[in-house]
Amino acid sequence: MTLIDIPLIAIGLVMVMVAVRMFIGPTSADRATAADLGFFCFIALAALFGARTDMPAAFDVVLIATLTGFVGTIWMARLISRKEESGDA
Secondary structure (H helix, E strand, O other), X not given: OOOOHHHHHHHHHHHHHXXXXXXXXXXXXXXXXXXXXXXXXXXXXXXXXXXXHOOOHHHHHHHHHHHHHHHHHHHHHHHHHHHHHHHXX
16 A cells, blocks of 8 residues: 555545535535535546556646636536526526
8 A cells, every 4th residue: 555545545535425415415506516526536536546557648637637627617607606696586
């Protein structure tokens, strides 16, 4: 067991908790936040996996996923704000 295995296990446990929050989240904002955190955990797992296996291609996946996650976060925030605006009117 290497030093990288401990964060891999910890992030895996966090992803389980995130999945629970995504399914039982009382509001769509809670679900969106959980989805964003889950995606961040995926990126961290990919980076740790790349470091553990010494696979440089994993870091390309991390870069692309980071850019995709940023755009996805902006999109979800706009979607939630539109829902709130239409719900108040």
